Amino acid sequence: MSVDIKLPEGQKENFVNGIYRCADDANYSESFGFQWNKFQRTQIDQFEKGLVQSRLRLFAETAWKPSELANLNILEVGSGAGRFTRALLESTESNVYSVDSSTAVNANLANNSRFGSRLKIFQASIYDLPFAPEQFDKVICIGVLQHTPDFKKSVACLAAMLKKNGELVIDFYPVTGWWTKIHAKYILRPITRRMSHARLLAIIEANAGWLIKTYFFFERIGLGRILNRFLPICDIKNTLPEGLSYEELKEWVVLDTFDMFSPRYDQPQKPEVVRKWAEESGLEASFCGYVPLEKGSAAVVRAIKK
Ligand SMILES: C[S@@+](CC[C@H](N)C(=O)[O-])C[C@H]1O[C@@H](n2cnc3c(N)ncnc32)[C@H](O)[C@@H]1O
Incomplete structure (x- = not known):
């Protein structure tokens, strides 16, 4: 029907x-x-x-x-x-x-x-x-x-x-608890969601390289769970598929990070x-x-x- x-x-x-x-x-x-x-x-x-x-x-x-x-x-x-x-x-x-x-x-x-x-x-x-x-x-x-x-x-x-x-x-x-909003996303969103999309994307693209390195460094030294929530980058470990090349991973990270910071609402x-x-x-x-x-x-x- x-x-x-x-x-x-x-x-x-x-x-x-x-x-x-x-x-x-x-x-x-x-x-x-x-x-x-x-x-x-x-x-x-x-x-x-x-x-x-x-x-x-x-x-x-x-x-x-x-x-x-x-x-x-x-x-x-x-x-x-x-x-x-x-x-x-x-x-x-x-x-x-x-x-x-x-x-x-x-x-x-x-x-x-x-x-x-x-x-x-x-x-x-x-x-x-x-x-x-x-x-x-x-x-x-x-x-x-x-x-x-x-x-x-x-x-x-x-x-x-x-x-x-x-x-x-x-x-x-x-x-998940009182800590949900103690996160780089919710701290920075009042600014980022008001930025022009092109400007926000350019900032994310320009910073993705060192953010990815720092994210994996915190993971390697066992502090990822505590420190990575304060990095303005998406949750690579829990969301991206395994086995991406570096370029593929970076493209996905830029997309997911833009998706964190740009929406008008995040409730x-x-x-x-x-x-x-x-x-x-x-x-x-x-x-x-x-x-x-x-x-x-x-x-x-x-x-x-x-
Ligand atoms: C984070 S995206 C998720 C897209 C897709 N479901 C996925 O997971 O790949 C959220 C989508 O919801 C759409 N959206 C937001 N508010 C909406 C509304 N009021 N009515 C219909 N779509 C809406 C957005 O335009 C956006 O494409």
């Missing part, structure tokens, strides 16, 4: 260059449009390692079996350059409706257009999704919710899209609180906690529409 698309009034003709355009380019998620179009392939197919990592993460977090998704309608919100879009389309026979509010949709189309009519891409906000309610078998939202202005409302908007017995799977940055949450919000949105949680990944772990909530 196909999904009933509800474009905003007067927007029938807004199917532009292969994408349903239901949001303006200028919105709070602009930094992501800049980022994903600059680094369109970094986590997708430039390095095979990225693709494998995305596939493992997707199926670990969802606990889905690819063969059970044939012909299902899956909504993905906040798809970025489409690494999970690709993992879904490649590993399953599902239909994927992929939404992002930024111009990252262009990168997703460039990366995944070969999947033809099984993929439909929408530039739209989670708060104004262009679909009639209760049409999707599954909804995923990976790495997004902490970057939205109202986390609880975002969960409710996703829940509204699910059919009865449909399943929502979300991951997000967790609050980690306690998993139990997110679970409560899912339940207040009419879902029943089937899992709330940490899923071990190839590297590190992810805070995940899975919930079913009753």
Whole structure:
């Protein structure tokens, strides 16, 4: 069964260059449009390692079996350059409706257009999704919710899209304790998120070399856990795949570090609180906690529409 698309009034003709355009380019998620179009392939197919990592993460977090998704309608919100879009389309026979509010949709189309009519891409906000309610078998939202202005409302908007017995799977940055925000990211973000994207990227590129060296030095002398959180660089050890060449690692580090410092919002949450919000949105949680990944772990909530 196909999904009933509800474009905003007067927007029938807004199917532009292969994408349903239901949001303006200028919105709070602009930094992501800049980022994903600059680094369109970094986590997708430039390095095979990225693709494998995305596939493992997707199926670990969802606990889905690819063969059970044939012909299902899956909504993905906040798809970025489409690494999970690709993992879904490649590993399953599902239909994927992929939404992002930024111009990252262009990168997703460039990366995944070969999947033809099984993929439909929408530039739209989670708060104004262009679909009639209760049409999707599954909804995923990976790495997004902490970057939205109202986390609880975002969960409710996703829940509204699910059919009865449909399943929502979300991951997000967790609050792990009082120390979560004692971190270079949260100390510097009040400045960095206001900088022009080009300037911030140039600063990160210029400093990535010595930051990577210092990061690995702290790891070697056994002080990485304590000191690396004060270095303005992404968490290499717990997020990047193994086996990248130095140049590949540096490109990935620049992307992930930009992704730390540029977003307008970064609001980690306690998993139990997110679970409560899912339940207040009419879902029943089937899992709330940490899923071990190839590297590190992810805070995940899975919930079913009753
Ligand atoms: C950190 S990126 C994650 C992208 C992708 N899920 C991944 O992990 O590679 C977050 C994405 O969420 C999108 N986003 C943020 N707020 C959104 C909103 N209100 N509606 C739809 N997408 C949103 C951003 O544009 C961005 O592409």
